[in-house]
Amino acid sequence: MAESEVLQLLIKTNRDMGWYKQNLSLLKEKYLNQFIAIGNSSVVEADPELEGLLKKLHQKGIERSSVLVKFITNLRAILA
Numbered sequence: 001m002a003e004s005e006v007l008q009l010l011i012k013t014n015r016d017m018g019w020y021k022q023n024l025s026l027l028k029e030k031y032l033n034q035f036i037a038i039g040n041s042s043v044v045e046a047d048p049e050l051e052g053l054l055k056k057l058h059q060k061g062i063e064r065s066s067v068l069v070k071f072i073t074n075l076r077a078i079l080a
Helices: 003-022 024-031 050-059
Strands: 034-038 043-047 068-072
Touching: 003 024, 003 034, 003 068, 024 034, 024 043, 024 068, 034 050, 043 050, 050 068
Parallel strands: none
Antiparallel strands: 034 043, 034 068
């Protein structure tokens, strides 16, 4: 992967992460306890199981590396 492609991927991922953070409360209402794939500041696919989500992405021809995958939960992370 060329340096410019890596930079573009980082910029896109950062933008999608910002969208995720801004919309987390809405995402919890619609996708609670599901894995979601975010691309271009929108949910492109969702599934309760990671394997199911990856299969759906593959069926749509979406590369895993081109989306941000998050699990939507009400639980808070505990860092030790």
